[in-house]
Amino acid sequence: MKESIHCECCGKKEGFRKSHERITHENDTFYLCVDCSQIVYKIKDKVIEKNQSLADELATKFLSLAKSPSEALLSWFDNYKTKIGFIVHSTEDKSD
Numbered sequence: 001m002k003e004s005i006h007c008e009c010c011g012k013k014e015g016f017r018k019s020h021e022r023i024t025h026e027n028d029t030f031y032l033c034v035d036c037s038q039i040v041y042k043i044k045d046k047v048i049e050k051n052q053s054l055a056d057e058l059a060t061k062f063l064s065l066a067k068s069p070s071e072a073l074l075s076w077f078d079n080y081k082t083k084i085g086f087i088v089h090s091t092e093d094k095s096d
Contacts, residue, residue, distance in 0.1 A: 007033035
């Protein structure tokens with residue numbers, strides 16, 4: 001019997017004629033559905049276009065889809081953002 005594959009982000013199960021992208025990060029392997037994968041690729045496109053505000057919105061959307069994100073997913077996503085040159089804005093208040 002085939003093992004059920006689900007999206008590590010949103011939890012969507014692999015359906016008929018819909019495949020999930022296999023992600024290998026460090027010692028972990030997990031899957032992203034087509035919808036979540038598209039968001040990740042759109043983030044990269046916006047970084048390349050130097051449209052940081054849309055890249056931020058898409059990153060927030062990706063993380064909001066994750067009901068209870070695993071450490072593997074969060075670690076991979078942080079690594080991915082670094083790899084594509086995503087600028088992380090500090091959320092600390094610097095007004096002293």
